[in-house]
Amino acid sequence: xxxxxxxxxxxxxxxxxxxxxxxxxxxxxxxxxxxxxxxxxxxxxxxxxxxxxxxxxxxxxxxxxxxxxxxxxxxxxxxxxxxxxxxxxxxxxxxxxxxxxxxxxxxxxxxxxxxxxxxxxxxxxxxxxxxxxxxxxxxxxxxxxxxxxxxxxxxxxxxxxxxxxxxxxxxxxxxxxxxxxxxxxxxxxxxxxxxxxxxxxxxxxxxxxxxxxxxxxxxxxxxxxxxxxxxxxxxxxxxxxxxxxxxxxxxxxxxxxxxxxxxxxxxxxxxxxxxxxxxxxxxxxxxxxxxxxxxxxxxxxxxxxxxxxxxxxxxxxxxxxxxxxxxxxxxxxxxxxxxxxxxxxxxxxxxxxxxxxxxxxxxxxxxxxxxxxxxxxxxxxxxxxxxxxxxxxxxxxxxxxxxx
Numbered sequence: 001x002x003x004x005x006x007x008x009x010x011x012x013x014x015x016x017x018x019x020x021x022x023x024x025x026x027x028x029x030x031x032x033x034x035x036x037x038x039x040x041x042x043x044x045x046x047x048x049x050x051x052x053x054x055x056x057x058x059x060x061x062x063x064x065x066x067x068x069x070x071x072x073x074x075x076x077x078x079x080x081x082x083x084x085x086x087x088x089x090x091x092x093x094x095x096x097x098x099x100x101x102x103x104x105x106x107x108x109x110x111x112x113x114x115x116x117x118x119x120x121x122x123x124x125x126x127x128x129x130x131x132x133x134x135x136x137x138x139x140x141x142x143x144x145x146x147x148x149x150x151x152x153x154x155x156x157x158x159x160x161x162x163x164x165x166x167x168x169x170x171x172x173x174x175x176x177x178x179x180x181x182x183x184x185x186x187x188x189x190x191x192x193x194x195x196x197x198x199x200x201x202x203x204x205x206x207x208x209x210x211x212x213x214x215x216x217x218x219x220x221x222x223x224x225x226x227x228x229x230x231x232x233x234x235x236x237x238x239x240x241x242x243x244x245x246x247x248x249x250x251x252x253x254x255x256x257x258x259x260x261x262x263x264x265x266x267x268x269x270x271x272x273x274x275x276x277x278x279x280x281x282x283x284x285x286x287x288x289x290x291x292x293x294x295x296x297x298x299x300x301x302x303x304x305x306x307x308x309x310x311x312x313x314x315x316x317x318x319x320x321x322x323x324x325x326x327x328x329x330x331x332x333x334x335x336x337x338x339x340x341x342x343x344x345x346x347x348x349x350x351x352x353x354x355x356x357x358x359x360x361x362x363x364x365x366x367x368x369x370x371x372x373x374x375x376x377x378x379x380x381x382x383x384x385x386x387x388x389x390x391x392x393x394x395x396x397x398x399x400x401x402x403x404x
Contacts, residue, residue: 037083038179038241046256054148056084059258069261070355073227074396077185078257079248082226084147085180087235088157091140092171098160099133099141104284104303106294110135115142115206115222119284119292120156125308126280127287129153130272132224134208142208142220144180144233146274179241184231184265186399187253192232195247196221205230205400214247216240226262228269228398264352267361270323270393276333277321277349277363285312286365288321288393319346320371323395324362326388329381331362338378338385345370348379354395361395362388 034057043050048059058081061069072078090099099107105118115134119127129152131145145153154175161173183192189200195214198221203209208222218237225231236244248254263273272278278287283305290313297303301310324331331351336344351362362379370377375390 035084037081038238039081039083039245042242042245043081043256048256048258051259053259054084054146055150056147058084059256061258061260062256064255066260066264067355069255069257070264072255073185073229073257073261073265074356075186076253076255077183077188077191077229077231078255078261079245080182080184080257080262081179081245082182082233083179083238083241086143086145086147086150086153087176087178087180088143088145088154089140089174089176090143090157090171091174092169094164094169094171095141096135097169098157098164098171099143100297100303101160101164102156102304103131103133104293104297104309105133106296107133107135107141109294109296112137113208115208115224117206117292119289120145120153121284121303121305121309122280123304124280125283125305125312127274127278127282127284127289128156128280130274130278130289132206132222134222136208136210136220138210142176142235148275176235177238178235179238181234181236181241181245181248182225182231183234183248183254184225184227184257185229185253188229188231189401191248191251191253192221194251202403204403214244216244216247219244223401226269226271227265228271228394228396228400229265230399230401263350264355267350267352267363268354268356268394268396269398270363270395272321272363273350282321283309283312283317285309285317286319286321316368319365319367321349321363322366322371323373323391323393324348324351324364324377324379324388325357325391325395326360326362326379326386328360328386329384331360331379331381331386331388335362335364336380337364337366337388338380339370340376340378342378342385344380345377356396361391363393366390 043059047063051060103118120129129149134142213219220235335348337346346366348364354361378385379388
């Protein structure tokens, strides 16, 4: 989530670096090799400043500043193009068997049209990617995973499909060639309700339904998002993406938002960016994601890496992902975390100034004994030490819509 120029990036408090470990980089003469979403020309027409992110050309922001875009999302709602995410359909009688052989969650217990955040893990307990799995009422699993892990995730699933086929199982995989739009913010449901016949009050967080949206049929609307706010992600046929985005923007509540706002919003919400905050060398317990482990799966220890991960649930892990707040200069990824005695004990994985809190927020890894909220620490920024405090996450309260 970067700017077109380095100076503009530094003002945002963001960091330029090669994807997928960063938010983006300015486009160069090599931009023609980047993939484009169905909304590419739409972004340019609306003043989108395009950057390279995970092999895609995406808008980092539009004509509004990053801060204005961020705050508009918190107060009203914003439209994000997240079509770079990989959307997959897993079908066949043994679809749950396939997915549960790869992830830590209890997919079998999902009700029709209910979804869950889960994790692909390896045999060492490391996180290969985070993803959302929905058990659709149409008889397939709908999976959304990260663009930066596209090839790795697809190969992982395809290899397992072949293995299960060889064992006589009934399972198949199809990459869905849809666009994906995220409408996020406290007025998102109100905006969307004007264009759908379904009652969105009956669609709580992490559930989905197929419906017509502003005249576009065949859209899957999922109540979820990456900002901590109420909102939806809409999987829409690629040829109808511009039409739907245009219809949503006709409401003055809606403004376009890019990668810069998406990153600061997700960090305020305490949400991980794969490749920064979690990776193949991080276990779910170390990453403070133990809640993704299904109770039945823990007991059965039948997911990749279970022999490493499950014992960590019962004992103290060596390190944990924590939230940090501090004053002074913005905290960046790779900044050192120190004890109050000045000993380096960890590293920042994400950091930025919080537009809502007016102070710096960050995430990073520290030894277990330093992970309790309220623990005073230091961070090193520009070769100077600043006081930091371990803080509960999310930094800004989340507003997910749940049925009372």
